[in-house]
Amino acid sequence: MQKRIAIIGGGIVGATAAYYLSQLPGGQNVKVTLFDDGVGQATSAAAGIISPWLSKRRNQQWYRLAKAGADLYPELIHDAKLGTDVYQQTGTIVTRSDDSDLEALFALAQERRQDAATMGDVSALSATEVQAKVPLLTTSHPGVFISGGARVDGAALVAGLLKQATSQNLTIRRERVTLDNQGNVVTSVGLKQFDRVIVAAGAWVKELLAPLGVLADVRPQKGQLIELAVKDFESQERMPVVMPEGERDFIPFGHGKLLVGATHDDEGKFDLKATPEVTADLLGSAQRLMSGLTAESVTATRVGTRAYTRDFAPFFGPVPEHEAILVASGLGSSGLTTGVQIGRLLAGSALYGGTPDWSDYEKPLTTYLATSAE
Structure with missing residues (x-):
């Protein structure tokens, strides 16, 4: 039966x-x-960054869960026969403007790397080296690069x-x-x-x-992100995701598509309408990292409802x-x-x-x- x-x-x-x-x-x-x-x-509605290893959350149960999820992805994508348009280990870069903060972040990455093989290689990058890895950027701070970090299209x-x-x-x-x-x-x-x-x-x-x-x-929380049409670099499909200090996440996909976001709006709850002020905020964040973007560069907005506990x-x-x-x-x-x-x-x-x-x-x-x- x-x-x-x-x-x-x-x-x-x-x-x-x-x-x-x-x-x-x-x-x-x-x-x-x-x-x-x-x-x-x-x-x-989401385009995710799979890179939990530098999180400073004190909840070790959450970290073990997130680490297990990151470890599972390569196997899942392979077994389900999904391609790089769905998931790709492009690497992730977390930037910091303060030298001492950058050193602490790099030390944390080296510590976490000891029991997280999926992280891959860890290296400290100058601002120039960050821009070399992500040519879309025209402004950047130094950062820590993790080769095993990935992006995924939800x-x-x-x-x-x-x-x-x-x-x-x-x-x-x-x-x-x-x-x-x-x-x-x-x-x-x-x-x-x-x-x-x-x-x-x-x-x-x-x-x-x-x-x-x-x-x-x-409780519900509204999240919004934007898609932008940008120059299609030959290497764009392999460009790392950037998690820039003080700005929205910067997620390059192939074929001239860039995603920026997402926001966290507790008041929005189940509202699924794109908010023009939020779109402007997201675009402004992208413009501080990349010159030449205008309102016409925005090709789409995505809105979804997350769930949070206290x-x-x-x-x-x-x-x-x-x-x-x-x-x-x-x-x-x-x-x-x-x-x-x-x-x-x-x-x-x-x-x-x-x-x-x-x-x-x-x-x-x-x-x-x-x-x-x-």
Whole structure:
């Protein structure tokens, strides 16, 4: 008898979980249905930087999770047969204007490199050397270069993973669904029962879990970035991503496309309209790094809704007192880094059951989930 698994949310966690449910041993005995209405998804609006090693977050559980995600990417991209238009280890550069700050950053990189082979080579660069690696830049500070850092296109990654999964055991339903108080999925054609349900709907997790009497510590945050048409250097597809001090991230893609962003707007919440003032701010940041850009250089804007918890850490796993329901949320702006590892872990749990110990990666779920009676 086939095991039936539902996934609510087709972003980075849901898509990765669907992919692994189609690839893990036993996947041939599973029927997976993914529900997503495609509205507001943070992943599809995002262009991510996979370079967690220089983060100064004190949360070591988050760092181990992010490091595991970065380690997983090369294997995932290879196995899913995705190309460099989706993910590429171009390297990342983090700049600093103060010499002592730069030295401290370089020392941190060397320390982290000892147990993070995926980082690749680490080197300190002068401002001139930074510009030589990223010819688009006309202004720069010195920086630290990490050869293993990468860029990823969220929308292309999700599309590629779901395409692989649909060729195996996945059906995609483009609709918004809810849960009832028994954990059944309420669809446009009535209730649907599943053996396991993975709720990976980002900032919408709070309303999805409410019928179960579960209160989730999740809040929405609006994020916006811009695409710019720039000179198409021959080396642009391999240009490192730049994380410039005091400016927005600078993400070169091939064929004359540059992405800049993203912003963090707590007041915007679920608003998916591009804000002209934010577009101007993003363009201004790009102009301080690269001359010759004008408003006409902006070819598109992307807007999505991230999910955050009060301590900015993600949570994932079986919902207490509702073990058939797995949940993930709170990934914030590092979702493309941590989401692939979370999706893989949830897929294994949904397929094989058991009581996994993920304490290396997160606090207890009761930190973020409470019952209505509490």
